[in-house]
Amino acid sequence: MTDPAKPDPLSKRRLKSWIRLLGVTRAAENHLREFLRVNHDTTLPRFDVMAALWRRREGVTMSELSRMLLVSNGNATAVVDRLEKDGLAKRTQSATDRRTVYVALTEEGLRQFEQLATDHEGEVNKLFASLTEDDLDALTEILKRAGQRGETA
Amino acid sequence: MTDPAKPDPLSKRRLKSWIRLLGVTRAAENHLREFLRVNHDTTLPRFDVMAALWRRREGVTMSELSRMLLVSNGNATAVVDRLEKDGLAKRTQSATDRRTVYVALTEEGLRQFEQLATDHEGEVNKLFASLTEDDLDALTEILKRAGQRGETA
DNA sequence: GTCAGAAATTTCAAGCTTGAAATAACGGCG
């Protein structure tokens, strides 16, 4: 496919773009982490899990959850454990397959996430306020292309 | 500045773009983590610290290091501790200010990183092979704009 | 039906990360 003898002239530029991408992502994550901590006394991973459970309210298995969030199984278990301990999530055994477990937000988890989500969206909107509609279009296009290999490789 | 009564019509789109950005970044990080683990028996945070020490070979303080990497002081201390234990990095007390500590790669750290860096760049290049020169230009432009507020907010 | 392999989850140790508190040193102001 690619010729290892012929060095890619774009290689350095791709690396630089990746580093910049990482920088922007980290900065935004740090900002949002702080926001969630100060204003809602919660954390990014908890928010991520709750968001996934919200998006798939009909129920998700632990495996699906970790696949959605791109984290390991053990990680999903740990975060769900803590959410469950705090009464925000609930596990239910599958009736048809005794190996699988469904996770869902509790009433309280649902309520809490709805408040969270609005504020979170507002903060993201502020954070990326400098991006215009055209920027978003272009970015989406490029990220779609970039993810092509990245996510499945 | 912004009118809270008038909801931003781009808000949802910014959120979606952010989620996509996060997804691509996470997928790439997972891929690179695996790559470093399998082929070089090291980790992403170690690589990041070594890269920073490489870029600033004349010496960096712990504070500068954590600022460069956008991580907490405690985190920098921990990773440098482990690198130092493995003989890849070395701390030196400042002569003029007894509070500050300079960190640098050792000879071995330098050697190891140079091998690492080449392979890492190649992997990043493969990962983002689908991005053309125009893509990289556009992406850089957009990320620069996005970082404007993000990094300093 | 049984058994081997695959799949879902948990457990665990080790490493990563944060945020806050502790320690130590600097620098300016009185």
Next chain:
DNA sequence: CGCCGTTATTTCAAGCTTGAAATTTCTGAC
């Protein structure tokens, strides 16, 4: 000089994360 606020680093507890091993259950080939 001596104090006070700031700065640089480390320490620490708690939470996050991974990757591998362990456990349990399912499924298909026989």
